[in-house]
Amino acid sequence: MKKSNSANKNNTKNETKYIKICNGKETKVKPDTSQYKISEKNNSKKKKKAHKSKQKSLISVLTQTVVSPPELEEKKNSLDKDKDKELLKETDNQKNLEESPTVVGLPDNLPKHDVNISDEINRKECPWVPIKYTSLKSVMVPTKDSGSNKEVNKDQPLVAKSFLHTSELSSKIFKQLQKEVWFHGILLKDDIKELLSTNGSFLVRIDMVNVKDFKIMLSCKWETKRIHFVLEVKEKEVTLFENKSHSISALIKKLLTNKLPLHPELKVILQNPVPRQSWEIDKNDIIITKKIGQGTFGEIWKGSLKQGEGKSDISIAIKIPKTKNIDKYIAVVTEALSEVRLMRVFNHENVVKFYGASFVSEPFLIIMELSNFGCLRKYVRRKKKIDNKDLLNFAIDASMGLVYIHSKFGIHRDIAARNCLVFAKKKVKISDFGQAVILKEGEKEFKLDSKDSLLPLRWLSPETLKYSIFTFKTDVYSFGILLWELFNNCKEPFENMKMSDIIVGVRRGLKPKSSPTVPPEIIDVIEHKCLISDPAKRPTMLEIEKILKGIKEKW
Known part of the structure; x- marks a missing residue:
């Protein structure tokens, strides 16, 4: 979470430089400070880059045995033979894949349907309902051996017809769904797996293919398998194979x-x-009052819960994932869901408190506690002169938070003063x-494999720049740069240096120069503890925390 009420004009020349890292190779990129620095106005005119790291598919893997419905065979005979063979071949080739599933598109010769159902939306009663959705078309590929018990491509959902057309959902339908306790909106694959833990358990969710296409899924566990059914939703009728109803x-x-x-063959029955x-x-429990920042990732709003x-009611900060690049939309939503899943693990006095999230309908919301004084970097710069004891206390607080994160097997990967927040009582x-x-x-490590990941160059460890890896020890290195920031008025590390020079220098052991006013004990922790080039000789965060507390006792 990043906060800012306005851009700091005086610091524009000292903005963070970023670099694309992939398999140890780096590429210079135009600085995009909005990725880490939020301001009321976004003045960047350049195309922004969005993170693709940690992407997980929003489409769940299916593991079930299914019989092709008879109507599939009828539809199959009407399809172009060559295209039908290609579809069958694709089905066979994908059986052994364990990748995230994809929805098979309609063949070109099938009729296309684009039905727009207009529905007057009462924004006061239902402010969060998506105004418009585009219809979804998908096809279930028939098996070669129709009529026999045969395992279908695990990557495909169960549909009752050769193609599925989901009409635009009206506000009435969405408003009704949000009242049901079994409706969860968008979920990650891992969340679905954990929730469907007992035989007969079920939930209804949204499965997004892209920003326009989505499916309403009925997911359940039956015996040892998790099965996902696609509901055919129309304005006045909902169909699931032989079962129909008005909603x-x-x-x-x-x-x-x-x-x-x-299902006529699987005999799956809903129980819990x-x-x-x-x-x-x-969302009815959330009141949004004021926008306090924005960046490439989306927007930050102030509100109450x-x-x-x-x-x-409690004051909250609300993060709303957004992107102007429609092609990045699924990646942004997936990253937000991953962030939520990770934050649910943490509960510590030196880690920002996570209250919850809402991914039932757009806009998607992540709810966190509201900082009294904003990010640590702006706080230090604004105060200009802060007592060394207060600066040390800031560092100890951050170290305790990071020790806790590491105890939960988490690697933050972006430790910096800008990503720390100041609350009451400092x-x-x-x-x-x-x-x-x-x-x-x-x-033991996280290997960066994204070809388009933007990382804060000045805070990266030598091993990250060389091998694109992240460990607990790379967090320790970044913490050393944070410690340097605190005692140097939160200046930019390696300021006025070219990006290429920083890369070469850090790989060879280059460290940022400290001001003469920095206490020697702090310089020792920075240069001879946190920023040791060899990660094996670099202390753990727990050891750094103990060292800092020892300095505090002497002061």
């Missing part, structure tokens, strides 16, 4: 109450609806987890 809610109620099988989790916030009867908390990752069991 999604009515269809779910009918299936659940009468214990009707969802999975309710929204505590972190999935109802209702706490129920008898409790006072407490500092680490924020902005857009780049952060959680290491899986057995992993």
Whole structure:
């Protein structure tokens, strides 16, 4: 999370430089400070770059056995033979893939439908309802062996017809869905896996193909498999194979109450609806009041969150993921969902508190605690002269937050003064987890494989610049640069140096020069602890925290 009320004109020449890193190779890019610095106005006229790291598909993997419906065979016979063979071949080739699934598009010779259903939207009653959606078309590829029990491509959802047309959803339909506890909006694949843990458990969600195309999915667990059905939604009818009703809610109620099988062959029966989790916030409980910043990632707003009867509303910061590049939309939403999933893990006094999120409908919202004094970098620059004891306390707070993140197997990957926030009683908390990752069991590092990842060059460790890797020790290195910032009035590290010179220099052990006023104990921690070129000799964050606390006792 990044905050700012206005751009600092005096510091434009000292803006952060960025570099694309991929497999140890770097490419110079035009500085895009909005990626890390939020201002009320975005003055950049250049094309912005969006992060692609950590991207996870929003489309869930299916594992089920299915029989091709008879109508598929009829439709198949009407298709062009050559194209039909290509589709069949594609199905066979994809069976063994474990990648995130994709929806197979309609063959060119199938009729296209573009139905626009206009529905007057009452913005006061339903302010969050998407105004317009474009219809979705998808096709289920028939198997060669129709009529026999055969496993279909795991990457394909179950649909009742050879192509599915989902009309534009009216505000009425969306408003109704948001009232249902089993409707979760957009979810990551890992979240779906965790939520569908018991036999017969189910939920309804949105599956986005791109900014215009989406599906309404009924996901459930049956025996050992998680199965995902596509609902055919029209204005006055919802269909799932042989089951029909006038609305999604009515269809779910009918299936659940009468214990009707969802599929004629699989005999799947709904049993237990999975309710929204505590972190999935109802938008009716959120009041947005003032925009306080924006950047490439989206916007930051100030607001309040209702706490129920008898409790006072709490002030919050609201992050709204956005992008002007429509091709980056899914990546931005996916990254926001990944950030939410990661922040749910953390609960520490020196880590910005996460209250929840809403991905039921646009705009998508991430809710966090509101900082009293904004980001640490602007706070230090604004004060100009701060007592060394206060600066040390800021560093200790940040170190404790980072120690906690590492204890949860997290790597922040973007530790800097701009990504720390100042709260009441001068407490500092680490924020902005857009780049952060959680290491899986057995992993010791995160390898950057994106070809278009923008990273803050001046805070990167030698091993990151050489090998494109991130570890707990690369966070320690970045913390050393943060410590340097604090005791040098939050100046830009390596200011007035060319990007190419910084890369070569850091790889060879170059360190930023400290002001003569910086205490020698702090210089020692920066240069001879945090910024050691060899990561094996670099202390852990826990060791750095203890060293800083020891200095505090002596002061």
